[in-house]
Amino acid sequence: MRSPMRWAPRAFPCPPRRPRCGPSPRRTRCARRRNEGGHAMYAFDYQRPAAIADAVALLRDLEEPKLLAGGQTLLPTLKQRLAQPGTLVDLSRIPGLSGIEATGEGVRIGAMTRHAAVANSDTVRAIVPSLAELASVIGDPAVRNRGTIGGSLANNDPTADYPAGLLGLGGTILTDRRHIAADDFFTGLFETALEEDEMIVAVEVPRVARAAYRKFRNPASRYAMAGVFVAQGAGGGLPCAACQGDAEAGGGSDRRLGACSGPPPATAGGRPAAAQAAAGVRYGLDCACDRAGGRPEWAMTALFHGLSAFPLTPADDEGIVDTDGLGILIQRLVEAGVDSIGLLGSTGTYAYLDPAQRGRAVAAAAEAVAGRVPLIVSVGAMRTSWAKALAREAEHAGAAGLLLAPLSYTPLTEGEVARHFRAVAGTTALPLCIYNNPGTTHFTFSRALIAELAAIPNIAAIKMPLPADGDCAGELAALKRETSPGFAVGYSGDWGAAAALLAGGQAWYSVVAGLLPKPALRLTRAALEGRVDEAEMVNAAFQPLWGLFRAHSSLRIMYEIADCLSLPVGHPPAPLGRVDKTAANAVGHALDTLMALPETAPSAR
Ligand SMILES: Cc1cc2nc3c(=O)[nH]c(=O)nc-3n(C[C@H](O)[C@H](O)[C@H](O)COP(=O)(O)OP(=O)(O)OC[C@H]3O[C@@H](n4cnc5c(N)ncnc54)[C@H](O)[C@@H]3O)c2cc1C
Structure with missing residues (x-):
């Protein structure tokens, strides 16, 4: 039985609980390292065989040989004098071992x-x-x-x-x-x-x-x-x-945690860390590739459905992200039970943050979420190469999905947008949602372009603005006709969310839920479950806020809501400023209206 890196340097430099060294001089490495205090590797021979049989012969015939592959574990071990092979047998020149x-x-x-x-x-x-x-x-x-x-x-x-x-x-x-x-x-x-x-x-x-x-x-x-x-x-x-x-x-x-016929076990062999991870992986399964239809199709029961809450990104006046403040906002959303968190959307001021700060925000949010709720990260950027890098970084940090808006200074053509989306989708295994927000990007997606992009395997959803004619049902029917059944269509535009969900929209990409997740969740559940009276009642309680959102922009009003709730978010990124005192007072009154919302639905009273 082989034990290749018994003295792995990363976790256990001189592990007290590992099997103790035996009588051979080579097995007293930890003690010798301390005594000698040097940093050079022990001397060894080097062989580079050209065939598998030759490598195996060297393993059999030489004294204390060690195979060298990528060296990512072996070389640090040698450098720290935690291993003393007689010969390194380099596998890099053996044809057919890679591929x-x-x-x-x-x-x-x-x-x-x-x-x-x-x-x-x-x-x-x-x-x-x-x-x-x-x-x-x-x-x-x-x-x-x-x-x-x-x-x-x-x-x-x-x-x-x-x-x-x-x-x-x-x-x-x-x-x-x-x-x-x-x-x-x-x-x-x-x-x-x-x-x-x-x-x-x-x-x-x-x-x-x-x-x-x-x-x-x-x-x-x-x-x-x-x-x-x-x-x-x-x-x-x-x-x-x-x-x-x-x-x-x-x-x-x-x-091995064992085979099970249902969802991952609540406790896994009494190991809480593994059980927690098992719970976190549930949504991962939902976005795993379901290939029943012959080509990859994202089966989204969690991602891009239900309430996606978009928090502000707390930052100082220089745009340095306050990761503790962001953690507080994220924790509130997780505790409220939102279906996903949309990080660094327009509400998260992504366009005002440099790539390093965006990376910091993603890392902090991923840590705060800790796998409990899917984290969807917006990776829109002017250059395709920047958006690709942001996508890879978000994936690496643990995002469950991505949002991509076609940002530009010079207006984009449909062909340019198609190339941009293909390139970003191709750089990641994550499911991606088209961020259709002409109010900020000044680009309008045609239905034909949406259908073209929806055919890309990991482009799984679209976030639509409210239709100008208010006909969500008609728009949804047209989009569903032109895209595959698994493609999810959701809406932003908080004041029209109730109508959009009641018309069949599958997600509400919500600004207000970033700070007020509970009433937003109540509205979402009522609408998705067809409880029209309750959805309309909650929507009515939101009306004063919707009026302020439309008059001053939802982003500015969110900073006022955060103030009312004593949440640490800093100020809108300059040159954006605060609203005047009258509007700020109106936000307080709007929140009072929302707080007065009855606990029970009209039909239940
Ligand atoms: C900073 C850092 C972070 C890392 N993070 C992670 C991480 O997040 N997750 C993770 O999984 N790993 C991580 N690793 C480890 C990394 O994945 C290594 O690549 C891996 O452990 C060893 O692979 P290697 O090709 O570098 O092997 P080497 O270091 O060359 O060899 C490792 C051992 O395997 C033996 N060996 C190599 N090839 C063969 C073979 N074909 N047949 C039999 N024995 C062989 C060698 O003799 C040696 O004993 C990390 C390493 C570093 C340095």
């Missing part, structure tokens, strides 16, 4: 295939998108461009991501001599079923009905503090596999 191919049943990935190649592979995205998603959240770009799937599996770090994916998918590890089911491969903390002279040559994962991976990252290393991979195989059950930061509990075959 991805579709098989009849799924995908075969060569052992030397980099994480970035898996994340960006069209083949993996088409057949096992959850694995591409998993690979895209490993470490940072440097790690993803060097680290390999074979190295990660052989290392079996309890906080690594791939082992959970392989277990959840029911994958197989192919070595130079045999096939090992993932269930039998991971035998303990940094331990695998590999023989001392055995090497991984490839990995096979089957196509599954749907699957998803979610992890809570260590903010520094980005290893999983807790992570859950859930897959639904052909049999319909849900085998759940967890990897987690509790190294003593999660390193071996007990990563």
Whole structure:
């Protein structure tokens, strides 16, 4: 049984609870490192075989050989003198060890295939998108461009991501001599079923009905503090596999949480972190690829449906985001039970924040949400390359979906907008919602363009402005005719939300819900469930606010509402300013009207 990186440097420089060093001089590394205090690696020989058989022969014949793949774990270990191999056997020149191919049943990935190649592979995205998603959240770009799937599996770090994916998918590890089911491969903390002279040559994962991976990252290393991979195989059950930061509990075959026929378990083997992640992954499953229709179709039961609340982004006068303040706003939304959070929308003043501050806001929001509610991040930007970078960053930070508006200074043509959306959608595995907001972008989407964009596999929804003629039902019918059944149509424009939802709109992208989620949620639920009287009653209580939104812009009024609620949001970004005193007082009165809303619906009284 192989234990490749017993002294992994990242988590346990000289671990007190690891098996103690034996009598061999090479096994007293921790003590020697302290005594010598040097930083150079121990000397070793280097071999670069040209064939798998040659590499295996070197493993068999040499003293203390060690395979070198991406070096992302091995090299730091050597640099810290935590390992002292006799010879490094570099796998980089062996042909055929790297690459991805579709098989009849799924995908075969060569052992030397980099994480970035898996994340960006069209083949993996088409057949096992959850694995591409998993690979895209490993470490940072440097790690993803060097680290390999074979190295990660052989290392079996309890906080690594791939082992959970392989277990959840029911994958197989192919070595130079045999096939090992993932269930039998991971035998303990940094331990695998590999023989001392055995090497991984490839990995096979089957196509599954749907699957998803979610992890809570260590903010520094980005290893999983807790992570859950859930897959639904052909049999319909849900085998759940967890990897987690509790190294003593999660390193071996007990990563597997067990098969279950319903949703992920509320408690997972008594491990609260894993159970929390299991709960967080539910919405991930909803956005997993459902390929029943032959081509990827996003099945959205949570994302882009119901109430999406758009918080302000608290910031100082220089545009530095107040991450604590943002955390407070997010926590209120999570506690209220909104269906999703729309970060950095127009209400979140994305157009007034530089990319670094947008990144800070996304990271802070993802941390505050902690997987409890889907986080939808707006990634609109003037340049396509900027929007792509923002999309990748949001995905990496843990966003569940994206919103994209066609921002521009020079008016855009339909062809330019189509290219922009294709490019951004192609850079991410996340589902994307078209942010149709002509009031701010000055671009009007034609129905033909919406239909064209809706055919892109991960463009899953559109956020529409209220129709000029007020005919939501007519517009919805036309859009539904021209797009696929899974494509969700929702509305913004708070004062028309009740009518839009009652007409069949599937989501309310709500400004006011960013600060007043509870009455907004009540309106949404009543309208979506067809309780017309109650929806109209709540909407009537909102009327004074709607009037102020229309007269002064919803963004300015939101800052006044935040003041009334003593919420820390700072000021509107200059040159935007505050409303005058009369309007500010009117906001207080409007909130009084809303607070006087009866608890029960008219029909229930
Ligand atoms: C800063 C940082 C952050 C990271 N974050 C994450 C993260 O978030 N999630 C995550 O999962 N991982 C993370 N990693 C680890 C990363 O994914 C590594 O790529 C991985 O652990 C090892 O892969 P490698 O190709 O670099 O292997 P190497 O470091 O070259 O080798 C690792 C071990 O595997 C053995 N080995 C390599 N290839 C084979 C083979 N084909 N057959 C048998 N044995 C083999 C080696 O002998 C060695 O013992 C991170 C690493 C760093 C440095």
